[in-house]
Amino acid sequence: xxxxxxxxxxxxxxAFEINGVNLTSQGLWAHPDQHTxxxxxxxxxxxxxxxxxxxxxxxxxFADSYGYPHMDGETPDVAFEQGAExxxxxxxLVIPALxxxxxxxxxxxxxxxxxxxxxxxARRFATLDHLTxxxxxxxxxxxxxxxxxxxxxxxxxxxxxxxxxxAEEYLQLSYQLLEGSWEDDxxxxxxxxxxxxxxxxxxxxHHRGTYFQMDGxxxxxxxxxxxxxxxxxxxxxxxxxxxxxxxxxxxLQGRDxxxxxxxxxxxxxxxxxxxxxxxxxKAVVGLSAIVGTDRDDAQRRLDDYMSYVNVDxxxxxxxxxxxxxxxxxxxxxxxxxxSTEQSRTQLARFNGRTAAEAFDEFAKRGMRExxxxxxxxxxxxxxxxxxxxxxxxxxxxxxxxxxxxYRDFVDKVVPALRARGAVAPAGAGAGETFRERLxxxxxxxxxxxGARHNRRNSSQHQN
Numbered sequence: 001x002x003x004x005x006x007x008x009x010x011x012x013x014x015a016f017e018i019n020g021v022n023l024t025s026q027g028l029w030a031h032p033d034q035h036t037x038x039x040x041x042x043x044x045x046x047x048x049x050x051x052x053x054x055x056x057x058x059x060x061x062f063a064d065s066y067g068y069p070h071m072d073g074e075t076p077d078v079a080f081e082q083g084a085e086x087x088x089x090x091x092x093l094v095i096p097a098l099x100x101x102x103x104x105x106x107x108x109x110x111x112x113x114x115x116x117x118x119x120x121x122a123r124r125f126a127t128l129d130h131l132t133x134x135x136x137x138x139x140x141x142x143x144x145x146x147x148x149x150x151x152x153x154x155x156x157x158x159x160x161x162x163x164x165x166x167a168e169e170y171l172q173l174s175y176q177l178l179e180g181s182w183e184d185d186x187x188x189x190x191x192x193x194x195x196x197x198x199x200x201x202x203x204x205x206h207h208r209g210t211y212f213q214m215d216g217x218x219x220x221x222x223x224x225x226x227x228x229x230x231x232x233x234x235x236x237x238x239x240x241x242x243x244x245x246x247x248x249x250x251x252l253q254g255r256d257x258x259x260x261x262x263x264x265x266x267x268x269x270x271x272x273x274x275x276x277x278x279x280x281x282k283a284v285v286g287l288s289a290i291v292g293t294d295r296d297d298a299q300r301r302l303d304d305y306m307s308y309v310n311v312d313x314x315x316x317x318x319x320x321x322x323x324x325x326x327x328x329x330x331x332x333x334x335x336x337x338x339s340t341e342q343s344r345t346q347l348a349r350f351n352g353r354t355a356a357e358a359f360d361e362f363a364k365r366g367m368r369e370x371x372x373x374x375x376x377x378x379x380x381x382x383x384x385x386x387x388x389x390x391x392x393x394x395x396x397x398x399x400x401x402x403x404x405x406y407r408d409f410v411d412k413v414v415p416a417l418r419a420r421g422a423v424a425p426a427g428a429g430a431g432e433t434f435r436e437r438l439x440x441x442x443x444x445x446x447x448x449x450g451a452r453h454n455r456r457n458s459s460q461h462q463n
Contacts, residue, residue, distance in 0.1 A: 011387060011422045012249075012282055012394025012438075014059045014108070015052050015406065019045075020088030024366030024398060026317050027082050027310030033401040045094050046101050048403050053102035055410030056423045058437060060098070061139065061231070061396060062091035064110040069316035070147035071325060082313035085320060092124065099132035104427065106434040108137035108231050108249075113170040114163060115143055115152050118212055122177040125228045126220035134224030134433030134442055137249065139231035142167050145320065164238040169209045171230075171246055175450035176205045178227045181218035183455040197221070203455065225442050227450050229434045244270035245449060248438060249282045251396060255369055257389040260285050264391040276447045282438060285386075286369030287395035289379045291408040298373035305400045306364055314363040331356035368398055376412025383413075384422055 021029045021036050029036050038044035052060055068086035069079040079086055095107045109128075111121055128136040142163035149157055158166065186201035207214045232243040233251035243250045250267055254260035268278035290305075292298030319325045326335075335350040335358045350358035365371070370386065372379045383395065399405030417423040433442040444451045 009387070009393070010424060011383065011417065012059075012284060013057045013423065014061050014284060014394065014396040015048075015057055016061055016063065016286065016396045016398040017048070017091075017402075018063050018088060019091040019094065020085065021083030022085075022313075023402070024368060025305070025309055025400065026084050026313035026366070028305060028308045028400065029083055031305060031308045031401055033404045035404075036402055040089065042094065042097055045098060048406065049098040049102050049105060051403055051406045051410055053105035054426070055406070056414045056418070056426065057105060057397075057410075058394070058429075059106040059108055059137065059434065061108040061137075062110060063139070064088070064091050065112070065141075065143065065145070065148070066115070066151055067143070067145040067148045067320055069320040070145070071316060071319050075147075076312075076316050078310065078312045079316055082310045084310075084313040084317050092128070095128055095136070096131040099135055104430040104432075106135040106137065106229075106437065107132060108139050108229070110139040110141055112141050112143040113167040114158060115148065115154070118170050118173045119177065119214065119218075122174045122218065123220050126178060126218075126223050126226075129223035129225050129228055130220075134435070136225070137229035137231050137434055139233070140167060140171065140246070141233075146323075147320075160236065161238045164234075164242045166211050167242060168245070169211050172449070173205075173207050173209065173212050173214060175227060175453045176207060177218040178453075179444070179450055180453035180455050181205050182222050184222060187221050201455075224433050225435050227444055229438065240267065240270055241274075243267070244274045244276070244281070247281060248435070248448075249284055252283055252285045252392065253369055254285060257386060260386075260390040260392060268391075277445065280439065280445050280447070282393040283391070284394045284396050285390070285392050286367070286398055287372065287383070288368050288370070288398045288400060289372045289405075289409055289413060290400065291376055291379060291412045292373065293375060295374045295378065298375075302371070302373060302400075309363060311363045314366065315359070317366075318359075318362050326355050326359040326362070370395075377416045379413050380416035380420060380422070383417065384420060387422075 017023060020039055023036065028034055035044060049060060069075055069084055075086070078084065092109050095109060098105070099107065125136060125138055144157055144160065144163060146157065181203055183201040187197045188195050202217055204217055205214060229249065230247050231249045231251070232239070232247035234240060234243055235253060244267065252260055252263045252267070254263060264283050267281065267283055271278045271281050290298040290302045292301055315325065315327050331354060333355045335353050335355060350361065353361070372382050374382070386392065397409065414423055418425065429437055435442050439445060
């Protein structure tokens, strides 16, 4: 094992979850140590959140979508039999309870700019920002799955790049609502004067765009962060450029240091081109870890987990995300030649591989990026070396079994990271907002496009 090195920066630690039965490894729900079948119980999520909060994690991230496997107009039986993306619950509703039970853990939740109304979405996030005391982030996604179009009665599937054009306008309207309707000191809550808010410090939002129109006041007073921390993931050119303009945390993908390093460099260049500080955007990559007495012991545990994967469920899961059934293609077909109007991020992870290689790898790994094996000390050192080699700011940790994988990581890996100065001491960061954890300030940076809508305190009547 490589001797310990001193990290150049603290590592941002996130936990990747879904409010459902399977988390990327389809079929693993049946493992004796897997407790995700309790996903409908608040007590389960409270247990997970407390482990993460006390164990040094910075955020709990909930991926989400309305979709489920849908092939040739039908949902295969295996989707129901193995809980492949169906059923699942709305993760947004559990966050206030988890925030009340924790002191420093932040929360990120996914909503789509394709099917959610901007006003309602902004109001929900403002409410969450209040209830969590500024510990909330919004993972911005677009949606194209045929089944979701049918669920919402949409007339057409929106082409990939147009989805990002819609998302851009959606965010600009969201910034106007969250940042521009209420001035910082509009709320007085003065009982003696019997004035809750100064009417002249609350402003109408007038928006006439290509995709959205709105006139009126935002119905939520300013919250600790106003705008939630913006998360984004997207491997396409449109997705990366969108992230460079708007995101504060970006999910990258890759299973080797060189490819991730190239993505970090590209992201920093795009952020700079967008007129923002390249270091203001945090780059995060996926990570799973199997903790054992040594690497051989960890490999035996990994083999055990993988023995529960259901290949048929993995097949329909990939087809749901991308619209492509890998198992039905010529096994020797180069995945790089394929195109899709759905998730190009999930397809791009297999560029350079044949359809057969991609299917085999996805069945085994799902969406997992780096899978580290070894003792707690060994894994901590591997993580630090990845940070040094790639320039990433942190990792989004995907467990194999929950809550057991979290406990192993917190008990064995986090202490080794802390000993190397890579993770803050226990309890550090309690009482601060998520954006303060990232940047030192609760508000959007001055070079962020949302900041131009800021309503600071004014001294004259304008409405």
